[in-house]
Amino acid sequence: MGIGLGLIGCGSQGRYLSEAAAVTEAFELVACADVRAEAAKRAARECGYSEACGDPSELPARAEVEAVIVATTHGQLFPAALQALQAGKHALVEKPMALRAEEGRELVSAAKAAGVNLMVGYSLRFMPPRILLKRLLDAGAIGEVRQAMAGQCIGAMGGWLGDPAQGGGPLYYIGTHALDQILWVVGKPAERVSAEMNRAAPDGCETEATINIRFEGGALGQLVTSQTFGGRYGWLDVLGTGGRLRAQWESDVLTVQSTVVPEYANLTEISVPPTAYLPPAPASAQAKLSGFAYIRTWANELAEFAASIREGRPPSVTGEDGLRVLEVLDAAFESARTGAMVTVG
Numbered sequence: 001m002g003i004g005l006g007l008i009g010c011g012s013q014g015r016y017l018s019e020a021a022a023v024t025e026a027f028e029l030v031a032c033a034d035v036r037a038e039a040a041k042r043a044a045r046e047c048g049y050s051e052a053c054g055d056p057s058e059l060p061a062r063a064e065v066e067a068v069i070v071a072t073t074h075g076q077l078f079p080a081a082l083q084a085l086q087a088g089k090h091a092l093v094e095k096p097m098a099l100r101a102e103e104g105r106e107l108v109s110a111a112k113a114a115g116v117n118l119m120v121g122y123s124l125r126f127m128p129p130r131i132l133l134k135r136l137l138d139a140g141a142i143g144e145v146r147q148a149m150a151g152q153c154i155g156a157m158g159g160w161l162g163d164p165a166q167g168g169g170p171l172y173y174i175g176t177h178a179l180d181q182i183l184w185v186v187g188k189p190a191e192r193v194s195a196e197m198n199r200a201a202p203d204g205c206e207t208e209a210t211i212n213i214r215f216e217g218g219a220l221g222q223l224v225t226s227q228t229f230g231g232r233y234g235w236l237d238v239l240g241t242g243g244r245l246r247a248q249w250e251s252d253v254l255t256v257q258s259t260v261v262p263e264y265a266n267l268t269e270i271s272v273p274p275t276a277y278l279p280p281a282p283a284s285a286q287a288k289l290s291g292f293a294y295i296r297t298w299a300n301e302l303a304e305f306a307a308s309i310r311e312g313r314p315p316s317v318t319g320e321d322g323l324r325v326l327e328v329l330d331a332a333f334e335s336a337r338t339g340a341m342v343t344v345g
């Protein structure tokens with residue numbers, strides 16, 4: 001029997017994650033819900049949920065739902081996830097998980113109190129070149145990490161993604177991915193932050209943001225995000241005491257140069273095929289996997305969510321990881337507002 005899965009928020013990402021869940025064959029798609037009834041019906045029809053619930057607040061109470069995916073608009077992630085966790089359901093919550101660290105803390109506590117898993121949708125960690133990058137780091141291939149620079153850019157954001165009241169803006173939407181990448185590779189607590197942000201209107205979402213971070217032990221991080229760059233571009237550069245690593249969004253190439261590993265003494269480009277490091281997909285899922293490229297990445301993420309539930313262990317991306325991103329973001333928004341350096345947490 002697969003893990004009984006419910007979906008809260010049946011927009012584009014909710015449906016992609018459902019497709020990815022089906023690919024893993026680890027879940028049984030029980031029910032889906034959205035504040036827009038037609039979106040829930042569409043997800044049921046297209047993704048194979050047995051039922052579309054009219055009222056999202058009803059879904060977590062269902063006994064046959066053991067785990068949920070929460071993929072609502074940003075401002076609704078926190079209340080929807082909190083309700084599911086308090087009902088004793090494992091939850092994969094899309095990033096940024098909540099809008100403030102205080103809310104993030106509440107989610108982490110609720111998951112602990114209920115004894116369930118809280119995973120956050122930082123899916124870049126499941127992209128094959130980033131998986132190899134982290135493995136090389138952990139193996140000491142570039143020594144100790146001293147600086148990490150990541151960016152994630154996108155075109156102009158409209159609809160709810162352009163509305164600050166709903167958690168719009170590039171920082172929450174894509175900057176959180178890049179920030180999580182920095183925290184992931186540095187692996188130390190962030191101590192203080194300074195940030196600069198530009199806005200088209202004083203009460204609008206940020207158009208461009210740069211955040212500088214100082215970590216315990218002295219490592220430095222820098223995050224860049226933009227919706228005026230005009231296209232999709234993302235990167236992660238890691239500088240260590242013994243070399244450097246670089247991954248770029250939507251590229252299969254990982255760049256490495258190392259004074260530690262003789263094989264990488266010269267600048268080396270490693271091509272990491274999209275199939276690398278993924279759990280084997282059943283033959284029945286091959287057609288889906290050959291479609292939209294990110295389904296592979298999300299299937300990898302969903303496979304980890306399922307495995308963590310089955311094995312009774314924390315997932316590889318935890319609620320605490322999500323909370324650390326929110327703590328830096330809180331500090332960054334304050335720094336951009338006041339012009340001062342802000343202590344994290």
Ligand SMILES: NC(=O)c1ccc[n+]([C@@H]2O[C@H](COP(=O)([O-])OP(=O)(O)OC[C@H]3O[C@@H](n4cnc5c(N)ncnc54)[C@H](O)[C@@H]3O)[C@@H](O)[C@H]2O)c1
Binds near residue numbers: 095
């Ligand atoms: N990890 C990734 O790579 C990735 C990619 C894209 C989007 N996302 C994330 O996925 C989430 C959803 O984004 P999207 O692009 O699907 O947006 P979307 O607008 O397509 O879908 C959001 C859906 O949530 C519904 N909704 C809003 N409030 C709700 C509530 N209280 N209960 C139930 N449903 C509710 C809306 O009606 C809508 O159908 C966001 O957190 C976004 O950042 C992640």
